[in-house]
Amino acid sequence: MQYVGRVPAPPLDRFIDDIYCLTGVPRHRLMNVPPMPSAHLFLHLDGPVRLWDSDRSVPPVVFTDGWFMGVWTRRFAFEYPTRVRLVGVHFKPWGMSPFIGMPAAELRDRWAPVDAVWPRSADRIRNRVGGAASAAETLRVLEEELRSRLAEAPARGLGLVQHTGGRLETSHGTIPVGALADAARVSGNHLANLFKAHVGVTPKRMGRIYRFARLIVSVDALGPVDWSALAQTAGYFDHAHFSREFKDFTGHTPTEYLALLRRFPTERRGPQDSGPMPAD
Template identity: 65%
Template structure:
């Protein structure tokens, strides 16, 4: 597949990591996606994409049009069609709330059709974005749509953005009490604002940043010292590391390494960086 991405201009770059087009034939039809510090918007311009929650109580769903996803705290599976054509947005952890007009907690660990939040608009947006085969033109159209829907930032969003950027800088390695003290608010207030703007608590964001640092640092082409990697990422209890790794990926570290050696990630292809073939 081809992945074409761009960082939007100000002020969208305060809330969005990138806009992207994903097109072509997937190397792997099914991909497991571990928790990552990001919300998402997808506009599907091709055949339906099937989403499967790792929670067996949630039924899989075929998404034909467009959908939002909040921050996930567990893995989910994406099942691509034989030919993919998707335009998407990777939001920063705090970046989704100014666009959806609702608490981000409503999208924690779930997906929602675009029309549930942007009433009766997905077909208009898909037609505008999808009327060209040029990625640059499609991304420009998507950027204009997002700019038109951006709400004015609030003081509480500024607080969350400041705190979350600090968590990102230290890969989650900071006590939440110290984070609250640094921002000049109570721990409860900080937690409440994270739940509203990010969808999860700052402690959960810290865990996701810590895990993402570890999983992105694994080089399956070489011997892996899991103890050293885990310690460097901030895990000081090996039993806790192993339990969290299995919860986030569905595999033990050795099973993950075996998978990555048999089915390596494609170099310089972001969709393969964290997600892994589902087998």
């Protein structure tokens, strides 16, 4: 598939890593997605998408237009249509907050139709980009929509969450939460409540996801993989804990995951390729 994306202009870049178009025939239709430090907006312009939660008590869903997705703390799976024409927004973990008008916790581990969050918007956006719009024009329309939806005044505590979340990002989740709270001169409970409101998860959980993301993107399937060394570099100092979390997040042991990666190598052309793997 072809990926065309870019970082939006300020001030959107404070909240969004990239906006992108993904078009073409997918090499693998069914994908398994571990928790990643991001939230998303997807608009599908060609064919429905089916999604499955790893929690078997949650029924699968089908979206024909698009959906918002908050930060996920467990894996899920999705199935591409036979031909893909998708427009995506890859939000920073706290980045969805000023666009949706609701606590981010309401979208944690959840998908929601676009029109449930932005009423009567999906068809309007689809009509504006039409069937023949170029990727550049599609991204221009999407960026314009995002700019119009950005709250004029930041919500209470968002600046602190953005700053603290940035420190978690650059440290790959290795800074202790107590140190983050002390540096911000707030209590740990206060910081956790702000993160729940603007990210959907606590800073401790966010740190775990950043740590795991660092591990996953550092795996080079073309050569020998020293899992112990990679785990220690990522901040895992208990091998049993690392093994449990890896299985929880991917559904595979490290050995199984590596075999799958070698069987189905991915082409990492953009942020949407970091983490998802073909479902075996």
